[in-house]
Amino acid sequence: MRRSKEDAEQTRQAILDAAEEIFCSQGVAAATLEKISHRAGVTRGALYWHFKDKADLLQALHDRSRPVQDAMIRAAAQDGHEDPLGLLEQAATDMLVAFEQDARQQRMFMIMNFTSPDEGGAAWLRQVNAELFLTLSSLIGQAEQKGELTPDFSPNEVTVIMIATLNGFISDWLRSGRLFPLADLGARLVKRQMSLFRREKLTSSDDVPA
Amino acid sequence: MRRSKEDAEQTRQAILDAAEEIFCSQGVAAATLEKISHRAGVTRGALYWHFKDKADLLQALHDRSRPVQDAMIRAAAQDGHEDPLGLLEQAATDMLVAFEQDARQQRMFMIMNFTSPDEGGAAWLRQVNAELFLTLSSLIGQAEQKGELTPDFSPNEVTVIMIATLNGFISDWLRSGRLFPLADLGARLVKRQMSLFRREKLTSSDDVPA
DNA sequence: GTTTACATACATACGCGGATGTTTATAAAT
DNA sequence: ATTTATAAACATCCGCGTATGTATGTAAAC
Numbered sequence: 001m002r003r004s005k006e007d008a009e010q011t012r013q014a015i016l017d018a019a020e021e022i023f024c025s026q027g028v029a030a031a032t033l034e035k036i037s038h039r040a041g042v043t044r045g046a047l048y049w050h051f052k053d054k055a056d057l058l059q060a061l062h063d064r065s066r067p068v069q070d071a072m073i074r075a076a077a078q079d080g081h082e083d084p085l086g087l088l089e090q091a092a093t094d095m096l097v098a099f100e101q102d103a104r105q106q107r108m109f110m111i112m113n114f115t116s117p118d119e120g121g122a123a124w125l126r127q128v129n130a131e132l133f134l135t136l137s138s139l140i141g142q143a144e145q146k147g148e149l150t151p152d153f154s155p156n157e158v159t160v161i162m163i164a165t166l167n168g169f170i171s172d173w174l175r176s177g178r179l180f181p182l183a184d185l186g187a188r189l190v191k192r193q194m195s196l197f198r199r200e201k202l203t204s205s206d207d208v209p210a
Numbered sequence: 211m212r213r214s215k216e217d218a219e220q221t222r223q224a225i226l227d228a229a230e231e232i233f234c235s236q237g238v239a240a241a242t243l244e245k246i247s248h249r250a251g252v253t254r255g256a257l258y259w260h261f262k263d264k265a266d267l268l269q270a271l272h273d274r275s276r277p278v279q280d281a282m283i284r285a286a287a288q289d290g291h292e293d294p295l296g297l298l299e300q301a302a303t304d305m306l307v308a309f310e311q312d313a314r315q316q317r318m319f320m321i322m323n324f325t326s327p328d329e330g331g332a333a334w335l336r337q338v339n340a341e342l343f344l345t346l347s348s349l350i351g352q353a354e355q356k357g358e359l360t361p362d363f364s365p366n367e368v369t370v371i372m373i374a375t376l377n378g379f380i381s382d383w384l385r386s387g388r389l390f391p392l393a394d395l396g397a398r399l400v401k402r403q404m405s406l407f408r409r410e411k412l413t414s415s416d417d418v419p420a
Numbered sequence: 421g422t423t424t425a426c427a428t429a430c431a432t433a434c435g436c437g438g439a440t441g442t443t444t445a446t447a448a449a450t
Numbered sequence: 451a452t453t454t455a456t457a458a459a460c461a462t463c464c465g466c467g468t469a470t471g472t473a474t475g476t477a478a479a480c
Contacts, residue, residue, distance in 0.1 A: 008425060029239030032469065045427050048471075114324065126385070152402065160382070160390050161399055168378015172370070175336070180370050189371055192362065192406045218459060242435065255461050258437075 093187040303397040
């Protein structure tokens, strides 16, 4: 019973959806192509028609989620902003809010974060983190050039801290079964933490010549 | 060729060492008992003599690393300290220093952190994190009762933030291939971050006008 | 009529667990 | 002190299930 092209695309998406759920709940290694295709309401034949093998499936899953990730990264990449650290703070909290409401993003994070490096998961996360590092680094570099950065940390160190904190926050939130308000607590933390990175304005007897 | 009891214990440890390395480099799921036993210089027969199956091996691996974890946790559990937050800061930096120098701890963290939940990895991490949460929570609770805690965060929130930050820091450090100084940067971050949790002593004006 | 979009059937490989064989430490008996 | 029995500490081998990949069938879409 051959389907139309739209139907074919629909089954393809169904397979991707099923893979997302199975990969997330069972883990990539334990996930069987039979389980995935059965969950999608098709047979392994259909899966092998659309995808070469399990790795290709994971790749496709990754490609499908890339636009969202890219959008979030670009949202923080606006150049020449007059308040880079403020923009960074805003972007981070926005990201947390969006993440908390998007089950698909959460599943992708779990899949890529909990999958072992040899299965391509780490490579993906590395790439995303590298792009994120570059954009954040750019923003923070702008802040430094404007003299807004504390001397306590170098720009690269601030970038590392930001990424590690956000990653750890999200990881723990997912691992804990979402039992604390990610965006709320995260936003408050980011706000306070950002103050650690800002050069102190002027506390009574501080001589800071420009 | 029957070995003496010391020899037997030695091969048992050799198997555990091999499992630690293989699990860490290949991932738990991709790790074959044949690979592990071959790495240990024995056959699968020996492995099955000492351990019931792969899950049992992982359990034994976990048990072997427990004393270290417990020691670190207890190090932060001294009750009735006159400066709970200071103790917490000290314990956290000490933990980072020790972790940075202990390859075995690093491997165990990677194994348990990157292994999928269904294979027992997450359960282990959950338990350790739960104990850690309780001890930290106790410390921070003491700080609150002494009125040393900021009103910005609840004690539980502070605990969550501390654990998430440390976890994220360690995870990113391992994932990045150790390309930033974990203990050094971590200690400086913890020191500054801890100031966010302390109730401000008395700064003339405490609110920041835009 | 040809290609598409699958389903079905089968061939292959691999890892696991267990059965069994073998050697030797160790204790008990002599 | 020597012998004997038992069980520890492995090695070797094999059967089984299971996942994977491929080859083929087939009905509908183009």
